Amino acid sequence: MSRNAEPGTGYPPPRQAWLALIPLCTAFFMILLDQTIVAVATPDIMARLDADYNAVIWVTSAFLLAYAVPLLVMGRLGDQLGQKRIFLAGVAVFTVASLLCGLAPSIELLVGARALQGLGASMISPQSLSVITRIFPPERRGPAMGLWGTVAGLATLTGPILGGVIVTALTWHWIFLVNVPVGVLCVVLGLRVIPELPGVSRSFDIPGIVVSLLAMTFLVVGLQQGESAGWAGWVWALLAGGAALVAVFIRLQARASERGVEALVPLGLFRDGDFSRGSFSIAAMGFAVASNALPIMIYLQRFADRSALAAGLMIAPMAVVSGALAPLVGALIGRVQPRVLSMFGFAMMIAGHLLMWLVLDPARSVWWVPAASVVLGFGNGFVWAPNSTTTMLGVRGDAVGAASGVYNTARQVGAVLGSAATAAFIQLREAAGAGVEVLGQVLVMQAVVLALGLVAVSGFSRRPRPPRGAPERAGGA
Structure with a gap:
């Protein structure tokens, strides 16, 4: 049970729980943002550090590798040592690594700092979802997950936009340096407002x-x-x-x-059909959103003659719509079956990808791109929160760290698969003589994977149910 819990509930007071969301969501936003923001700054990094493409690709690869590999371990480590402790340590590591990235004088040191940044991210990611699961009772968890899920969608969507603004106004260094004051504030605030959530000695x-x-x-x-x-x-x-x-x-x-x-990953988690379906569907979502901006950015900059900043602004409606939906989706989770919300979100994601496929055509006005972005914004807004809520609802308190690690690993592996598949698809189609049309076709490929996610979430339970076993409590079983 967390310290200062409400009598008879095991959960902290609502005000403290909502305040704790600020550092939890802010840190999660930073790490997801850093997965996409670097792509826009790549030309500036290459020019200022005199690096070739083979070297600069590791700026992204080192981060993804150090992020994805330890996720399972970090999830369980939170169960053992306490989620708050691992979360704050991860934010500290991420913040120091961001400073090192911004000050790196060579491509080699930048790659090393990015690997350290990825390690910090792997410590943060599973803890943020675990803490939310432990500090909010089921009846208040929907709005909290709505905010957390919207942060996930916004971070992925705003990376290209914010990156374009920063690189245009300043230099690539500042895409990392802006994390430093934010990270410090997260640690200071987290120490004060995140409840003590003791781990279980294992x-x-x-x-x-x-x-x-x-x-x-x-x-x-x-x-x-x-x-x-x-x-x-x-x-x-x-x-x-x-x-x-x-x-x-x-x-x-x-x-x-x-x-x-005790198992690092309790296999009993997968006896819960909602957990298995949710983990698969979030991998499908990660597959699409990690790389769907790439063909759009290439088309707008190479074939529509737009600058990096202008191209980023043309897909800004995705972020605006997704952010505006945050309170609505969070409130709906407690009133509408999360299964219905997830299905609607995946259907809109598929529709948005297919519409963007039709739009990326020189014969059509480039101003159709923002319209297609609106549809993608609806999809993002309706997937993340309902999906995570349903996936984690049946997990016992003493296994939320392991479950969060598996869930985030599924998302991250999906993102790596999506990036690799997108690059391979574009190269193979270009080798076969395809022209600009390949950029739309890759979005169709991503839509097919999203359709598998839609099938998975259609099997979610029709009504929320209590966790398996003993009644759920904030401090575990």
Whole structure:
């Protein structure tokens, strides 16, 4: 039970819980923003640090690798040592790394600082969702998840816009330096308003940790570098090795009790159909949103002769609509089945991708792009919060860290898959003689993956249900 909890509930007072959302959502916004904002600054980084494309690609790859690989471990570590402690440590690491990124005098040091930034992000991401699950009772969790989900959508959408503004007005250094004062404020505020959420003392599953880290490393490196390496034999060897290690990891988790340790990922989580469907659907969402801005930005800058800033502003309606929907969607979660909201969101995402496919055509006015962006904004606004609410609703309090780690890992692996698939699709179609039309076709490919997500969320429970086992409490079972 958290300190200063409301009598008889195990949850902190509502005012404290809502105040705690400020640092939780702000830190989550920063790490998601940094996944997309760098793309706009890449030309400036190359020019000022005299780096070629092969070197500068690692500015993004190092962050994604250090972010995705430890997510499972960091989720469980929050269960063991306390989510507040790991969250604040992650914000501190991320803030220091942002300062190092902004001051980096060479591409090598920038890549190293970005890896440290990714490590901090891996500590923050699962804790933010875990803490929200533990400090809000089910009847107040919908609006809280609505805000958290909107932050996720806004961060992904505003990266290209904010990056264009900063790089145009200043230099690439400031896309990192702006994080420093924000990170410091998050730590100071978090110390004051995030409730103490004690962890549960458990043994560490060392073999499970080692195997999971190796498996994720092999898979993420193989997916990230496959296209640039021409899908050479060593890439396929990495992917095969990663898949084999996943099988070993699952076996280790299934026999954890026999080894006298608690599973890093309790496989019982996947007996909950909503958790399994939610994890799959958020991977599909990550697949699309991590890379759908790329073909749009290429089209607007290369074929419609728009600047980076102008191109970013043309997709601004996505962020505006998604942000405006935040209070509405949060309120609806308590009144409308989250399943219905998620289905509507995925349907709008599919419609937005198909509409953008039709729009990215030199024969049509470029001003149709903002119209298609509005549809995508509706999709983003209606997916994130209902999806996370339904996915986490049946998770017991003592497993929210592990569950959050799995959920965020699914999203991040989906994003890596989406980035790799988008790059491969564009290159293969161009090699086959495709022209500008390939930029719209890649959005159709992403729409197909989103359709799989729609199928998954259509199977969500029709009514919210209490967690399996004992009644849910803020401090765990």
